Amino acid sequence: MSQKKVPITRLSKFFGQEDFALDISMGEEWLHGDMNFTLVLYRVDAQNTKTDDVYGEVVSDGIKFFPPVEFKGYVRIDAPSNERVNNSGVEYEFPGNLSVSVYKKQLEELNIDISYGDYIGYYESESRVRYYMVVDDGRVTSDNKHTYGGYKPFYRTILATYVPESEFRGL
Amino acid sequence: MALPKKLVKKIDLIPQKTGVARREQMLEYIKENGTYLPKSLLHAELDRGMLDFVKEDLKTVVDGKVVPTIDIIITLQNWSLFTETWKFQDLDKNASPPFITTVRQPEVKPGTNPSVKYNIPDRREFFYARVPTWDGTRKGLDIYKIPQPVPVDITYNVKIMCKRMRELNQFNKIVLQKFASRQAYRVINGHYIPIILNNISDESTMEMDKQKYYLQNYEFIMLGFLVDEEEFEVSPGITRSFLMIEAQNKTKARRVKKLPSSPKSFPLSYGVGDSETSTTITVPYSVDFLVDKNVNVDSYSVYINGDYVGDDVEIIQLNLNDVLLLEFTKKTAGQPASISGSATLQ
Numbered sequence A: 001m002s003q004k005k006v007p008i009t010r011l012s013k014f015f016g017q018e019d020f021a022l023d024i025s026m027g028e029e030w031l032h033g034d035m036n037f038t039l040v041l042y043r044v045d046a047q048n049t050k051t052d053d054v055y056g057e058v059v060s061d062g063i064k065f066f067p068p069v070e071f072k073g074y075v076r077i078d079a080p081s082n083e084r085v086n087n088s089g090v091e092y093e094f095p096g097n098l099s100v101s102v103y104k105k106q107l108e109e110l111n112i113d114i115s116y117g118d119y120i121g122y123y124e125s126e127s128r129v130r131y132y133m134v135v136d137d138g139r140v141t142s143d144n145k146h147t148y149g150g151y152k153p154f155y156r157t158i159l160a161t162y163v164p165e166s167e168f169r170g171l
Numbered sequence B: 001m002a003l004p005k006k007l008v009k010k011i012d013l014i015p016q017k018t019g020v021a022r023r024e025q026m027l028e029y030i031k032e033n034g035t036y037l038p039k040s041l042l043h044a045e046l047d048r049g050m051l052d053f054v055k056e057d058l059k060t061v062v063d064g065k066v067v068p069t070i071d072i073i074i075t076l077q078n079w080s081l082f083t084e085t086w087k088f089q090d091l092d093k094n095a096s097p098p099f100i101t102t103v104r105q106p107e108v109k110p111g112t113n114p115s116v117k118y119n120i121p122d123r124r125e126f127f128y129a130r131v132p133t134w135d136g137t138r139k140g141l142d143i144y145k146i147p148q149p150v151p152v153d154i155t156y157n158v159k160i161m162c163k164r165m166r167e168l169n170q171f172n173k174i175v176l177q178k179f180a181s182r183q184a185y186r187v188i189n190g191h192y193i194p195i196i197l198n199n200i201s202d203e204s205t206m207e208m209d210k211q212k213y214y215l216q217n218y219e220f221i222m223l224g225f226l227v228d229e230e231e232f233e234v235s236p237g238i239t240r241s242f243l244m245i246e247a248q249n250k251t252k253a254r255r256v257k258k259l260p261s262s263p264k265s266f267p268l269s270y271g272v273g274d275s276e277t278s279t280t281i282t283v284p285y286s287v288d289f290l291v292d293k294n295v296n297v298d299s300y301s302v303y304i305n306g307d308y309v310g311d312d313v314e315i316i317q318l319n320l321n322d323v324l325l326l327e328f329t330k331k332t333a334g335q336p337a338s339i340s341g342s343a344t345l346q
Helices: A017-035 A104-110 B019-031 B043-057 B078-083 B165-178
Strands: A038-042 A069-072 A074-077 A081-084 A091-094 A098-103 A119-123 A129-136 A155-162 B069-074 B099-110 B125-134 B138-147 B150-162 B183-188 B191-202 B214-226 B233-241 B265-272 B278-282 B287-295 B297-304 B307-311 B315-318 B323-330 B337-345
Touching: A017 A069, A017 A098, A017 A104, A069 A104, A098 A104, A098 A119, A104 A155, B043 B069, B043 B099, B043 B150, B043 B183, B043 B191, B043 B214, B125 B233, B150 B165, B165 B191, B165 B214, B183 B214, B265 B278, B265 B287, B265 B323, B287 B297, B297 B315, B297 B337, B323 B337
Parallel strands: B069 B099
Antiparallel strands: A038 A069, A038 A119, A074 A098, A081 A091, A098 A155, A119 A129, A129 A155, B099 B150, B125 B138, B138 B233, B150 B214, B183 B191, B191 B214, B265 B337, B278 B323, B287 B315, B287 B337, B297 B307, B297 B323
16 A cells, blocks of 8 residues: 555535544543543454464463553443343343444554454453453444544444453453 | 284273173162162153263363363253352353253153153053062062053253364264264163264354354253152062971871770669669769669659659759669569669769
């Protein structure tokens, strides 16, 4: 891909980069300053993670990750669902999925990227943290919703599902 | 390295029985730790046997850890109760994969096991055993009868829930090896119960936005039978009284000892001559004289110690030294007359 940068001149009669940056900073002030939903990102170290030779599955307690990074985002957690799993008689209360909207600017500032398979820890209380695995890293932000009025993409929506502690339990 | 063929890897210290001896051994298993009758085998026992089969015969070890088995039949009611107490759950009280569950299909169908499928109608009781009895006096036999077992087919779904293919592979390998000959056996209360592998299916969840896990279902059919001890019948058979007879071993018969004649009763007779009509006797004993016969006597009068007793008295009571006077009226004069009978000592 070409490294050449092309200025965005869309909406230039009433909106520009300065306005965009101002709105983003105002949004960050609200999200980071007022809301302050803090999450911890555990990026999987694919090189050092112990995996199965044939299936590539992680062996028990074999997940290795880079140093955890705190980040802020707008958190939404779905309601849990109580299900009987496929006529097995096993009743599960599946915790709801985690959906996090995060400013791209923040990710750039922290020099992190959130990828499919990474884990996110979210403290529900002082002593209880729940871990989620990223199943949709929201990398594609071309849609109108993720662009500021069609100007430029400015946030990503990360979708993550709950993982039991037998799979991942953080530090 | 392959072992030489002639090298015996395992030596049976106890020789294996075959044929009739093996059958008798199996019969002993049925009665072991119990009565002479086979132990009851109902739905609950069959379910327990299936759980033990899954736990022991299908024991799966992955990465040095035993995949836990839920040691109850999952029913409508008890899952949530059980989850409160089990050991492999997470902070949400959810079972933490991997684990193995056993679900029984509620309906129990008539059996298809050919060895017990064809039976005799009307639930007849059949002879099972003769059991000797002894109550301290009498020796006898009790006859034990049982009806033919009722064949049943019970379908179990054994499910493994896990998150790694290796765990699936391990469990699958164990099951297929176990059922390489189509059926496996489980000894339940001494009875050999065949179990067949009917089907294997995958119910894994692969949706992107859900927690992903493998869930595979192994459908087993237990070709069981019901033996209900409530239907057993014990009835008394032959009973013998214990009689003791004492006998001498002498070969010569013993002479019977003659007893003297009874002195208590003897014949007695009194009479008069041709020309006499009365006689007086001093009685030498105390007797009751029973007169039952006379000769040429029309009638006679009895006097004892000068006192008139009566005419033709049939029983004359006489005491020692009584003076007895008998006066006869003869039928034919000039002929002797007498009375006679038996005297019994008083």
